[in-house]
Amino acid sequence: MIRGCEIDDQFIERILIALDYDDYVRFFDFSHNNIGALGTKLLTRHIKRANHIAGLNMKENPGYTPEAERKLSYRILCNIKWLKTKHP
Numbered sequence: 001m002i003r004g005c006e007i008d009d010q011f012i013e014r015i016l017i018a019l020d021y022d023d024y025v026r027f028f029d030f031s032h033n034n035i036g037a038l039g040t041k042l043l044t045r046h047i048k049r050a051n052h053i054a055g056l057n058m059k060e061n062p063g064y065t066p067e068a069e070r071k072l073s074y075r076i077l078c079n080i081k082w083l084k085t086k087h088p
Contacts, residue, residue, distance in 0.1 A: 004032040009036050009038040009042070023050070040072070048075050051082045053076070056076060
């Protein structure tokens with residue numbers, strides 16, 4: 001959980017690099033930070049590649065728009081379906 005830690009777009013890039021080596025964690029709470037449109041876009045791309053992520057909380061971030069919520073929700077749903085086929 002990385003809630004309320006004043007994470008911004010630059011810091012989220014560093015976190016995502018570290019997450020490339022972790023396929024164990026399934027849920028992230030990035031709520032109440034300062035993640036903008038760029039950081040949200042990077043997270044969406046990362047979740048597409050990292051299909052082990054099954055949950056993400058991005059509430060209260062400037063870049064978490066309704067459109068971003070729709071895209072992230074879709075990616076999470078795809079990941080959940082993939083996880084169910086991998087681990088029935």
